[in-house]
Amino acid sequence: QQQVKQSPQSLIVQKGGISIINCAYENTAFDYFPWYQQFPGKGPALLIAIRPDVSEKKEGRFTISFNKSAKQFSLHIMDSQPGDSATYFCAASQGRNSGNTPLVFGKGTRLSVIA
């Protein structure tokens, strides 16, 4: 059973456009939702994260929107640039104060930003 479902599998966006990647989860005990960015040949790196007590978090051009009732969260990349071309993973874990529950990852979205 896949705990975190991510869509789309791939995405092509024009430079300057908005990239949107969606994730859904089943486990209501999840309370930490990060997004990781991975460039070819590199390991994933934390991009931005959110907790369910807020509905939105913004860092620069990257925004997470969170809908607790629908058990969904999404990543929005505003003014997408060719340098944003990468694979993006959503993830989730539980244990607000422990921090040691392993992350469960979605299957990833390969984003290509074209000029």
Added chain:
Amino acid sequence: NAGVTQTPKFRVLKTGQSMTLLCAQDMNHEYMYWYRQDPGMGLRLIHYSVGEGTTAKGEVPDGYNVSRLKKQNFLLGLESAAPSQTSVYFCASKGSDQRASAGYTFGSGTRLTVV
């Protein structure tokens, strides 16, 4: 540079051979993880450790063994390699004194091919 170092970066094995992947971190992190990444499958947790001398199974542990004899090292062993273990393996670490929002530090991966 401080971080997570994986050895080797590439390896080709014949079916039935054994090998050990080494993960070393110099950040004094308590938690360490082994994930495998396959096309269209995302990152799946193999084994993890919450401290020196401890290990636990993840989502896909079969065919793998691990050891955490020293805090800074986390070894992943394949006793009898199978073609299904062809994958890119990532090690990650996280400090127990960090908030969960601090994220994982990933290595650059080991690309393993079993023929």
